[in-house]
Amino acid sequence: VSRRYTLMIPGPVGVSEEVLREMGAAIQAHYGSEWVEIFRETVALLGQIFQTEGTVFMLPGSGTAGIDAGIGGLLKRGERVLIPINGWFAERLFRIAQAYELDARRLEFDILQPLPIEPIKEFLSRERDIGAILMVHHETHTGIVNPLGEIGQLGREYDVPLIVDAVSSLGGIDLKVDEWSIDVCATASQKGLEAPPGLALISISDRAWRIMEAKGPTGHGFYLDPRVWREYLEKWGDWHPSHVTLPRNNILALRASLRRILAEGLEEHFTRYRRVSKAVKSGFKSMGFQLLVDEAISSPTVTTAKTPGGIKAERIRDFLRDQRDILISFGPPKYRENTIRVGHMGEEMRFDHVVPLLCGLEDALRDCGIDIPHGKSLAGIHAFWEG
Numbered sequence: 001v002s003r004r005y006t007l008m009i010p011g012p013v014g015v016s017e018e019v020l021r022e023m024g025a026a027i028q029a030h031y032g033s034e035w036v037e038i039f040r041e042t043v044a045l046l047g048q049i050f051q052t053e054g055t056v057f058m059l060p061g062s063g064t065a066g067i068d069a070g071i072g073g074l075l076k077r078g079e080r081v082l083i084p085i086n087g088w089f090a091e092r093l094f095r096i097a098q099a100y101e102l103d104a105r106r107l108e109f110d111i112l113q114p115l116p117i118e119p120i121k122e123f124l125s126r127e128r129d130i131g132a133i134l135m136v137h138h139e140t141h142t143g144i145v146n147p148l149g150e151i152g153q154l155g156r157e158y159d160v161p162l163i164v165d166a167v168s169s170l171g172g173i174d175l176k177v178d179e180w181s182i183d184v185c186a187t188a189s190q191k192g193l194e195a196p197p198g199l200a201l202i203s204i205s206d207r208a209w210r211i212m213e214a215k216g217p218t219g220h221g222f223y224l225d226p227r228v229w230r231e232y233l234e235k236w237g238d239w240h241p242s243h244v245t246l247p248r249n250n251i252l253a254l255r256a257s258l259r260r261i262l263a264e265g266l267e268e269h270f271t272r273y274r275r276v277s278k279a280v281k282s283g284f285k286s287m288g289f290q291l292l293v294d295e296a297i298s299s300p301t302v303t304t305a306k307t308p309g310g311i312k313a314e315r316i317r318d319f320l321r322d323q324r325d326i327l328i329s330f331g332p333p334k335y336r337e338n339t340i341r342v343g344h345m346g347e348e349m350r351f352d353h354v355v356p357l358l359c360g361l362e363d364a365l366r367d368c369g370i371d372i373p374h375g376k377s378l379a380g381i382h383a384f385w386e387g
């Protein structure tokens with residue numbers, strides 16, 4: 001049996017027993033009336049979390065499959081797209097755009113600040129024929145949350161569709177797909193949705209459907225083409241709503257998790273994320289870590305911080321992994337040597353995971369020669385209850 005670590009990384013996250021149990025359910029077919037009921041309920045629950053009336057699909061694969069489906073489905077080879085870049089995952093969007101042979105225009109910004117609105121607005125007012133804006137909601141390496149609502153507003157104003165990588169935000173950070181005019185929103189099951197890896201979830205707006213209909217096939221294949229997904233949903237919706245075999249157990253697990261999130265209430269759920277984040281960030285600060293990005297612009301799902309006294313991040317990571325069975329990660333490539341990054345989503349948001357993390361960090365610092373009073377890391381723990 002391999003060692004079981006507490007996953008204080010930005011995904012995959014630990015899942016509740018209730019969710020995990022579904023992965024062990026007997027294998028059953030991905031068609032028939034019972035399946036259609038499960039399928040429809042899960043899609044409806046997703047619609048509530050995406051806050052959309054648009055179409056939602058569950059694709060077998062990781063989050064990137066959803067991004068691929070959106071980009072490949074909406075855009076034709078050679079079309080121009082705008083990619084505002086303030087982090088590693090936006091760079092990745094650029095790579096995906098290149099792989100689809102799009103005419104990808106980069107606007108590069110400070111990776112420690114949210115995307116600024118003015119230069120994007122200026123670009124859209126100057127350039128014509130932009131097929132889409134591609135952007136990341138939450139840059140997972142730094143923990144920056146980008147102003148998605150405001151960029152959605154620009155997309156509306158300039159009539160340019162917006163495709164969003166929300167892989168590390170949806171479920172943990174409020175994201176209003178319809179209100180913010182997001183045309184394709186892609187995420188994964190294994191982070192803010194608190195379910196096992198294996199599914200990409202995407203929403204598609206009416207505007208995106210109109211564009212796809214007007215363009216016809218974009219020449220990017222069959223498996224991930226939203227048109228094919230819709231065709232089968234319409235044609236076979238009452239017995240076999242997809243053109244490929246869906247991972248039924250993953251979907252059962254996702255349904256169990258979505259039911260839990262919605263039973264808590266979306267607002268309450270986001271509030272809990274913020275509280276836990278505050279407890280973690282306060283603990284970090286009181287131990288002498290310096291948050292990589294200002295708390296006001298940083299995410300409630302991830303904390304990235306520079307180590308005190310320039311201690312090598314690797315030493316802290318190794319200590320937690322080897323002495324405490326806790327996995328953490330590093331900051332963005334440029335700061336990797338001296339920054340650590342922890343995720344606090346899913347099961348790992350629980351008090352009985354956060355306290356060992358914070359106390360373990362204290363011990364890791366002591367192990368590196370820093371004299372730090374016991375209990376210092378728990379300075380912000382009251383935020384768990386009081387926010």
Ligand SMILES: Cc1ncc(COP(=O)(O)O)c(C=O)c1O
Pocket residue numbers: 010011062063064065089136138139140165166167168188
């Ligand atoms: C913002 C962001 N985009 C994309 C990805 C890639 O997602 P996946 O591994 O589910 O394809 C990640 C994974 O960490 C991410 O954080």
